[in-house]
Amino acid sequence: xxxxxxxxxxxxxxYLVIGYLVSKxxxxxxxxxxxxxGHLEFERYFRVQQNTIEQLVVVLPAMxxxxxxxxxxxAALLGLVFVLxxxxxAYGYIKTGGGRHHGFMFGMYATIAxxxxxxxxxxxxxx
Amino acid sequence: xxxxxxxxxxxxxxYLVIGYLVSKxxxxxxxxxxxxxGHLEFERYFRVQQNTIEQLVVVLPAMxxxxxxxxxxxAALLGLVFVLxxxxxAYGYIKTGGGRHHGFMFGMYATIAxxxxxxxxxxxxxx
Amino acid sequence: xxxxxxxxxxxxxxYLVIGYLVSKxxxxxxxxxxxxxGHLEFERYFRVQQNTIEQLVVVLPAMxxxxxxxxxxxAALLGLVFVLxxxxxAYGYIKTGGGRHHGFMFGMYATIAxxxxxxxxxxxxxx
Numbered sequence: 001x002x003x004x005x006x007x008x009x010x011x012x013x014x015y016l017v018i019g020y021l022v023s024k025x026x027x028x029x030x031x032x033x034x035x036x037x038g039h040l041e042f043e044r045y046f047r048v049q050q051n052t053i054e055q056l057v058v059v060l061p062a063m064x065x066x067x068x069x070x071x072x073x074x075a076a077l078l079g080l081v082f083v084l085x086x087x088x089x090a091y092g093y094i095k096t097g098g099g100r101h102h103g104f105m106f107g108m109y110a111t112i113a114x115x116x117x118x119x120x121x122x123x124x125x126x127x
Numbered sequence: 128x129x130x131x132x133x134x135x136x137x138x139x140x141x142y143l144v145i146g147y148l149v150s151k152x153x154x155x156x157x158x159x160x161x162x163x164x165g166h167l168e169f170e171r172y173f174r175v176q177q178n179t180i181e182q183l184v185v186v187l188p189a190m191x192x193x194x195x196x197x198x199x200x201x202a203a204l205l206g207l208v209f210v211l212x213x214x215x216x217a218y219g220y221i222k223t224g225g226g227r228h229h230g231f232m233f234g235m236y237a238t239i240a241x242x243x244x245x246x247x248x249x250x251x252x253x254x
Numbered sequence: 255x256x257x258x259x260x261x262x263x264x265x266x267x268x269y270l271v272i273g274y275l276v277s278k279x280x281x282x283x284x285x286x287x288x289x290x291x292g293h294l295e296f297e298r299y300f301r302v303q304q305n306t307i308e309q310l311v312v313v314l315p316a317m318x319x320x321x322x323x324x325x326x327x328x329a330a331l332l333g334l335v336f337v338l339x340x341x342x343x344a345y346g347y348i349k350t351g352g353g354r355h356h357g358f359m360f361g362m363y364a365t366i367a368x369x370x371x372x373x374x375x376x377x378x379x380x381x
Contacts, residue, residue: 005285006320009373012312016369019308034294034301034347039162047161049308054146054176056311058139058182065132093161101241115143127130167288175289181303184310185266190358192259219286242270246263252256 003076009059011085015052018090022049027046047050048090048100055086062114066072069121072113081110130203131194135187137210142179145217149176168221175217182234188243205244208237213222222234257330258321262314264337269306272344276303295348302344302354309361316368323375332351332371335364 003079008060024030024043036046059082070092152158153222158165163173186209193202216230279285279299285292311335320329333364343357 002323005156005323005372005376006380008315008319009369009376012316012369016312022208026165034297035293036301037162037164043161047163053283053308053311057169057187058179060269060311060315061135061187063140067128069132115136115139120131121138122129126133163326164289166292170288174290180282184307184314185270188314189266192262196256196259228374242263244267245259249259251264253260 001064001067001072004063004072004079007063007076007079007083011056011059011079011086014026014077014083014086015056017050018045018049018052021090021094022046045095048093050092051104052086055082055111059111059114062111062118065118066114066121067123070117075114078110078114082107082114085110128191128194131190131199131206133208134203134206135150136188138183138186140215141210141213142176142183144178145172145176148200148217148221149173171221175220175227178231179213179217182238185239189238189245192245193241193248196249196252199242202241202244205237205241209234209241211236212237255318255321255326257328258317258333260329261317261333261337265313265333265340267308268301268340269310272303272306273346275348276300277368279369292375297305298348302347305358306340306344309336309365313365313368316365316372319372320368320375323379329368329371332364332368336361339364371374 011055019073023046023103023111026033032041059079063075063079066078081125085103085105085107089100089107092099092101094104149172152169153160156169158168158169164170170174186206190202190206193205212230212232212234214230216234219226219228219230276299279296280287282295283293285296291297313333317329317333320332339359339361340356341357343354343361345359346353346355
């Protein structure tokens with residue numbers, strides 16, 4: 001499972017970098033806490049972070065179950081695809097808004113592959 | 128732990144379906160990203176998703192600790208109650224807003240039962 | 255890992271208490287669901303909860319990997335620092351807004367220590 005742990009930590013680091021960019025954007029665009037709206041560019045940064053949480057709660061458990069029941073290196077590799085796709089998503093969203101779609105879709109493919117692998121591994125363990 | 132893995136995956140699938148409904152609602156009610164407000168019906172879909180994340184971060188660790196320290200099948204069964212209660216919550220919230228309360232409460236009972244079981248299992252392992 | 259489980263459950267309980275305070279604030283400041291804005295004091299409660307989720311998705315996996323690969327009691331102890339720092343953060347945010355910074359920073363130090371320990375443990379397991 002070391003590979004799964006390693007990619008888990010990469011995902012968390014990427015997520016913390018995104019969180020740091022949000023706090024920088026909050027200062028730059030003068031959006032005072034607790035507000036999270038009021039400036040379109042800030043809202044993009046904020047939505048990148050929120051959407052990344054929405055994905056993390058699926059990707060991490062799916063990757064762990066895949067690793068625990070089927071194949072840790074493959075689970076880690078798919079997790080790595082997610083990390084790269086998320087970077088493309090964040091870059092595309094912040095730059096142009098519309099530029100987020102490719103990164104989003106590649107991340108979703110990795111997520112679905114992780115879920116399918118986790119399901120196969122779980123069913124193999126059950127029967 | 129296979130039962131716990133299986134119910135974990137069911138929870139993640141239910142959550143992805145909710146996320147899909149949010150993206151459909153975004154298009155239907157013409158709420159352009161990054162905005163998450165501006166149309167009451169869209170906001171209901173969005174709140175269902177957000178509230179489900181708020182629950183997931185509790186339910187998944189509690190179910191895993193319950194399974195690891197006490198009894199995996201019972202942990203999985205309570206997780207299944209959560210899945211059904213969340214479906215009722217989502218349906219009730221989207222249809223009428225006020226119709227969400229029963230599903231919310233049943234999900235909360237399952238969550239509390241998972242936490243209590245996890246605490247009992249952890250204390251048994253400690254002493 | 256019992257110590258890590260115990261602190262995980264403490265973190266989840268603290269988070270549920272925060273969620274309970276948000277629902278009380280929703281009633282008190284008359285912010286009707288699905289709205290999450292419209293009253294500054296409610297928004298502070300709500301941001302405390304949201305920011306706590308944003309932290310939980312990092313703290314819990316990092317603490318578990320630290321515990322699984324390096325040292326469960328130390329992982330649990332750092333998790334406990336996070337619990338205390340979060341309480342200070344919540345109190346400071348709700349009272350004055352600006353009073354949240356110390357709690358936030360101490361929680362972040364605990365988070366970074368957990369990530370560093372998890373990374374050291376993972377690299378030791380890999381090589």
